[in-house]
Amino acid sequence: MPDSGSPRVLRKEDNRFLTGRGRYTDDFNRQGQVYGVFVRSEMAHAKINGIKTDAAKQAPGVVAIYTGKDMEADGVGSLPCGWTVTDKHGEAHKAPPHWPLARDKVRYVGDHVALVIARTEAQARDAAELVEVDYEQLPANVETGKALENAPAVHDEAPDNLCFDWELGNKQAVDDAFTKAHHVTKMELRNNRLAPNAIEPRAAIGEYDPGTDEYTLYSTSQNPHLLRLILCAFVLNLPEHKVRVVAPDVGGGFGSKIYCYAEETACVWASKKLDGKPVKWTATRSEAFAADAHGRDHVTHAEMAMDQDGKFLAMKVDTVANLGAYLSNFATAIPTYLYGTLLAGQYKTPAIHCNVRAVFTNTAPVDAYRGAGRPEATYVVERLVERCARDLNLDPAELRRRNFVQPDDFPYQTPVALTYDSGNYELALDEALKMIDYQNFDKRRQESERQGKLRGIGFSAYIEACGLAPSQVVGSLGAGVGLWEAAQVRFNATGSISVFTGSHSHGQGHETTFAQVVAEKFGVPYDNVDIVHGDTGRIPMGMGTYGSRSLAVGGSAIMSACDKVVEKGKKIAAHMLEASVDDIEFDRGTFKVAGTDKQKSIGEIAFAAYVPHDYPEGVEPGLDETAFYDPSNFTYPAGVHIAEVEIDPDTGETKIADWVAVDDFGKVVNPMIVEGQVHGGIAQGVGQALLEDAVYDPDSGQLVTGSYQDYTMPRADDLPSFRVGMTETPCPHNPLGAKGCGEAGAIAAPAALMNAVTDALATDDIQMPATREKIWRLAPAAAE
Amino acid sequence: MPTVSMTVNGQQVSGDVDARTLLVQFLRENLHLTGTHVGCDTSQCGACVVHVDGTSMKACTTLALQCEGSEVTTIEGLAQNGELHPMQAAFKEHHGLQCGFCTPGMVMSAIDLVKRNPDPDEHEVREWLEGNICRCTGYHNIVKAIQHAAKEMRG
Numbered sequence: 001m002p003d004s005g006s007p008r009v010l011r012k013e014d015n016r017f018l019t020g021r022g023r024y025t026d027d028f029n030r031q032g033q034v035y036g037v038f039v040r041s042e043m044a045h046a047k048i049n050g051i052k053t054d055a056a057k058q059a060p061g062v063v064a065i066y067t068g069k070d071m072e073a074d075g076v077g078s079l080p081c082g083w084t085v086t087d088k089h090g091e092a093h094k095a096p097p098h099w100p101l102a103r104d105k106v107r108y109v110g111d112h113v114a115l116v117i118a119r120t121e122a123q124a125r126d127a128a129e130l131v132e133v134d135y136e137q138l139p140a141n142v143e144t145g146k147a148l149e150n151a152p153a154v155h156d157e158a159p160d161n162l163c164f165d166w167e168l169g170n171k172q173a174v175d176d177a178f179t180k181a182h183h184v185t186k187m188e189l190r191n192n193r194l195a196p197n198a199i200e201p202r203a204a205i206g207e208y209d210p211g212t213d214e215y216t217l218y219s220t221s222q223n224p225h226l227l228r229l230i231l232c233a234f235v236l237n238l239p240e241h242k243v244r245v246v247a248p249d250v251g252g253g254f255g256s257k258i259y260c261y262a263e264e265t266a267c268v269w270a271s272k273k274l275d276g277k278p279v280k281w282t283a284t285r286s287e288a289f290a291a292d293a294h295g296r297d298h299v300t301h302a303e304m305a306m307d308q309d310g311k312f313l314a315m316k317v318d319t320v321a322n323l324g325a326y327l328s329n330f331a332t333a334i335p336t337y338l339y340g341t342l343l344a345g346q347y348k349t350p351a352i353h354c355n356v357r358a359v360f361t362n363t364a365p366v367d368a369y370r371g372a373g374r375p376e377a378t379y380v381v382e383r384l385v386e387r388c389a390r391d392l393n394l395d396p397a398e399l400r401r402r403n404f405v406q407p408d409d410f411p412y413q414t415p416v417a418l419t420y421d422s423g424n425y426e427l428a429l430d431e432a433l434k435m436i437d438y439q440n441f442d443k444r445r446q447e448s449e450r451q452g453k454l455r456g457i458g459f460s461a462y463i464e465a466c467g468l469a470p471s472q473v474v475g476s477l478g479a480g481v482g483l484w485e486a487a488q489v490r491f492n493a494t495g496s497i498s499v500f501t502g503s504h505s506h507g508q509g510h511e512t513t514f515a516q517v518v519a520e521k522f523g524v525p526y527d528n529v530d531i532v533h534g535d536t537g538r539i540p541m542g543m544g545t546y547g548s549r550s551l552a553v554g555g556s557a558i559m560s561a562c563d564k565v566v567e568k569g570k571k572i573a574a575h576m577l578e579a580s581v582d583d584i585e586f587d588r589g590t591f592k593v594a595g596t597d598k599q600k601s602i603g604e605i606a607f608a609a610y611v612p613h614d615y616p617e618g619v620e621p622g623l624d625e626t627a628f629y630d631p632s633n634f635t636y637p638a639g640v641h642i643a644e645v646e647i648d649p650d651t652g653e654t655k656i657a658d659w660v661a662v663d664d665f666g667k668v669v670n671p672m673i674v675e676g677q678v679h680g681g682i683a684q685g686v687g688q689a690l691l692e693d694a695v696y697d698p699d700s701g702q703l704v705t706g707s708y709q710d711y712t713m714p715r716a717d718d719l720p721s722f723r724v725g726m727t728e729t730p731c732p733h734n735p736l737g738a739k740g741c742g743e744a745g746a747i748a749a750p751a752a753l754m755n756a757v758t759d760a761l762a763t764d765d766i767q768m769p770a771t772r773e774k775i776w777r778l779a780p781a782a783a784e
Numbered sequence: 785m786p787t788v789s790m791t792v793n794g795q796q797v798s799g800d801v802d803a804r805t806l807l808v809q810f811l812r813e814n815l816h817l818t819g820t821h822v823g824c825d826t827s828q829c830g831a832c833v834v835h836v837d838g839t840s841m842k843a844c845t846t847l848a849l850q851c852e853g854s855e856v857t858t859i860e861g862l863a864q865n866g867e868l869h870p871m872q873a874a875f876k877e878h879h880g881l882q883c884g885f886c887t888p889g890m891v892m893s894a895i896d897l898v899k900r901n902p903d904p905d906e907h908e909v910r911e912w913l914e915g916n917i918c919r920c921t922g923y924h925n926i927v928k929a930i931q932h933a934a935k936e937m938r939g
Contacts, residue, residue, distance in 0.1 A: 010876055017884025018872040020819015020859035024885065027818035122802070199823040199831060199919050200885040251821075251885025252919050285824035507883030507920045676879050676925060683922030708828040708917070716913035716923040721906070745922075 008672045009526065011512040022249040025203040025220050030278035033205065034063050036267055037124035037281070039114040039131045040290065041106035044140035044362040044701020045152065048104060048133060051114060056130035061123030063277070065131065066115045066270060068101035076100060076269060079260060080234040081327035082480040085164050085336050093164035093358070096155035098326035100235065100262035107154055107325035108362050109703050110290025112262045117270060117279060140362040140701030144322040145299040147359035154325055154360040161360045163323055164332065168340040169353035169416050177314030177351050181305035185388045190767040191376045193297035193322065193694040195711055196369045200251020201283035202292065206267030210276045214242045219264045221247040222257045222504050223544020224536050226481070230260040230329065236269055247534040250506035254684070255368035256292045257506065258546050259329045289706045294694055295369020297322035298335065302380050310392050310399050314351040317343055317380055321358045328367035332358065337477050338373025338465070344414035345381035346425045346461045346638060347403040352415045362701045368546060370684055370746040371464070378462040382751035386459060387764060396459050397433060401426060418465055420636045422729045423664060425461060431725050432640040432662040454647040454782055455657070458755025459640065462748040466740035467635035468547030484630035485549070486540040487557035489518065489565055491623040493610035495603035496528045502542010503554030504534050508742060509673045510550060516669050517555055517736065521562045522602050523589025540626050548740030551669065552635045552731065559735040560627035568623060569605045575616035576600055576608060635731045635739040639663035641682070641748040643756040649783040652776025654690060654757060662725040663744050667737035674741045675724045681745020682722055687714040689753035693769050790851045792817070793861025801848045808832045808843035811858060819859040819888045823917070830916030833889035834858045840896035859888035870936040871895050880929035882920035890916050894930045902938050904931065
């Protein structure tokens with residue numbers, strides 16, 4: 001296994017988190033602050049005939065109560081969907097309005113009806129109980145697979161509940177290939193709906209300053225500038241230069257904190273209404289379950305055509321994707337450009353066709369959740385491929401090997417739009433097989449059988465498109481934003497370095513990894529570099545953190561800014577060393593005249609830049625450079641996970657006996673952090689495969705799994721220790737060679753685990769989550 | 785409004801509270817000890833775990849008034865003279881935290897485990913952590929950190 005030689009550096013941020021000195025949004029309190037509590041819909045679908053607030057207004061401590069009518073009167077806009085998907089008939093997706101406070105109807109349990117503001121949170125909560133909403137209940141539609149079958153319409157704009165009908169790939173070529181197939185394997189797959197569950201609930205403090213006409217929003221955001229942009233340009237129509245968004249320490253995101261939600265919008269708006277009283281809202285976990293954007297929720301039919309040797313000839317995929325009641329900011333992109341484009345997997349399948357019908361239902365909005373489209377794609381491809389191997393009675397490793405894109409195929413153009421840049425898929429497979437001792441699996445299976453247990457093994461050879469994203473490409477596909485990143489590298493006069501990044505850390509350890517990169521570049525102690533993020537008042541405009549983009553895109557922006565520092569430093573050094581700029585060489589913080597021992601350190605250069613008494617003509621003082629980096633391609637992390645399970649047929653318990661992950665993230669800066677990302681991703685994938693399911697009652701539309709008592713989060717005793725290995729093929733198109741690691745585990749894990757479970761049970765007749773009960777019902781047949 | 789008095793991190797404190805005020809609210813709002821977190825409303829995530837008279841307790845389901853006269857230790861009270869408690873140090877050394885939000889509860893809970901069982905095996909650690917949910921780490925490094933801290937604390 002290649003060793004990147006990267007140092008395992010402990011994290012800078014840990015001391016504050018470990019001593020209780022982290023500063024999360026709910027830890028902030030502003031002078032004169034009042035508290036907002038939302039009245040939420042108890043119905044999945046209803047017309048609002050009236051809202052009575054008289055009694056609530058008389059309750060102790062109440063400051064104000066606002067409804068959708070108040071927002072309408074103020075001209076508050078709709079929360080936008082920022083990605084226009086053009087469907088197969090050339091039409092833009094249906095985009096019904098999404099008002100921050102409902103105006104005429106509520107469309108899911110948890111939808112926002114009124115904002116009650118009081119002097120204390122308890123008073124606001126008590127008063128919210130007194131708000132009387134006159135609902136006229138309407139029939140609800142919550143089931144993904146049934147939304148298109150004469151189900152009640154969620155929006156008048158989409159009477160059949162179809163948001164768009166989208167396709168990708170050459171249908172004719174696929175159909176032709178299927179007619180020539182030696183064998184066709186078919187599967188029905190459900191990708192279960194998940195609640196993201198960052199442990200820090202969302203929170204916001206909106207604060208308007210009537211003196212300066214400025215707004216400040218403290219918020220649990222993964223991308224403060226993007227939040228500001230959406231708030232200003234689409235929803236509240238505010239001047240962007242008058243709005244500051246602070247996303248301080250944020251306790252996990254996993255996608256759910258990307259979006260501009262109703263709550264922070266309402267807090268900012270209400271503070272203005274209240275002449276500057278800061279308005280604070282903190283979600284309860286119940287609110288998070290009801291109204292944080294959910295993830296996944298697909299129903300898919302997939303088919304693979306093969307020749308007699310198991311070579312893939314063509315694949316077709318038909319998916320219904322549930323978008324919920326309203327379109328969240330990037331909802332439309334997830335089941336299309338982040339899903340259909342990944343259906344080639346690691347294989348040279350020559351023809352692929354994918355059709356996605358996205359539907360509205362009376363459920364919480366669905367958007368990106370760790371992996372976002374790519375876990376759904378990997379699940380389809382890897383479950384199907386494993387089933388192909390079983391159908392053909394071939395070893396699943398061997399079948400994959402026969403179809404892998406080979407190292408000399410790169411750059412590889414897939415039939416579904418992407419160009420893979422680099423990789424070595426067989427290397428990762430070989431490494432994983434070795435680690436799990438694949439050749440002795442049968443012995444282990446026999447041993448389990450002797451003890452009355454069922455053992456299974458499952459593979460997942462995943463690929464993802466990360467490093468989001470080349471702006472021109474995403475623009476041509478309908479994105480409303482560019483997906484570059486910005487960084488500013490400021491040398492202070494005494495030689496320490498402040499780095500300002502548009503990336504946002506909410507657990508990923510940027511303060512450490514980015515500092516390592518900069519310290520290495522300038523040859524300075526790591527403690528002399530500080531990373532500043534999460535405050536639009538301090539950082540250059542940046543796009544934030546999601547899509548495993550921080551190091552590949554944000555880190556590359558930092559490297560570009562470092563390069564500008566070096567270029568300027570060379571001019572200053574040339575003057576100080578009385579040499580030509582062309583003769584100055586730079587290496588790890590030292591500027592040297594080529595072929596001599598004349599040199600200046602970066603610290604001396606920085607000091608000269610700020611005290612420019614003896615300084616080159618035409619060069620500006622200061623050493624402080626900003627760079628914007630727009631990637632030329634996505635990055636393509638890939639790897640192989642193998643899960644081994646042992647099922648107790650008497651109890652239905654699935655024990656994960658072993659887990660091996662071999663990932664190729666390109667160049668790794670901090671292996672300790674990267675391994676941690678892999679562990680966490682796998683845990684979320686295991687949760688999806690075995691435990692988690694956001695369930696709505698099909699009749700009432702109530703969210704059945706609305707708390708930790710009903711929604712099964714993975715606990716420590718549900719999980720094993722993981723064995724993590726790495727291969728390394730550097731990304732060829734960014735300066736760090738980095739591909740991204742944040743989502744891989746969640747992408748790879750569900751397919752590996754379900755392949756193992758279905759191997760043990762000897763049936764594919766089970767959908768995620770493979771709960772203990774479902775397995776208990778199936779296991780006795782397998783044990784016989 | 786009733787008054788409650790207790791010792792928090794070695795300091796005698798008192799304050800006027802509603803009868804319904806929770807210990808976690810008293811710590812966060814009255815004492816500004818914001819290291820103790822609230823991550824759920826069903827007493828399951830464990831982000832709020834503190835020690836009350838030496839035993840780990842969920843401060844989100846303990847009334848402030850129940851702690852009259854008690855000795856309470858929060859995450860802020862663990863490090864002594866700037867030196868991390870061995871459990872804190874082990875979490876750092878073994879990367880047992882990512883976003884840091886569940887971390888205070890994890891650390892406080894883990895210290896109580898080691899007090900009761902100075903040499904827990906992996907299975908015992910995982911079972912003990914049933915009441916603490918982490919969404920970031922997959923628990924792998926938390927378990928490792930706790931076992932290393934236990935060794936350190938045994939001396």
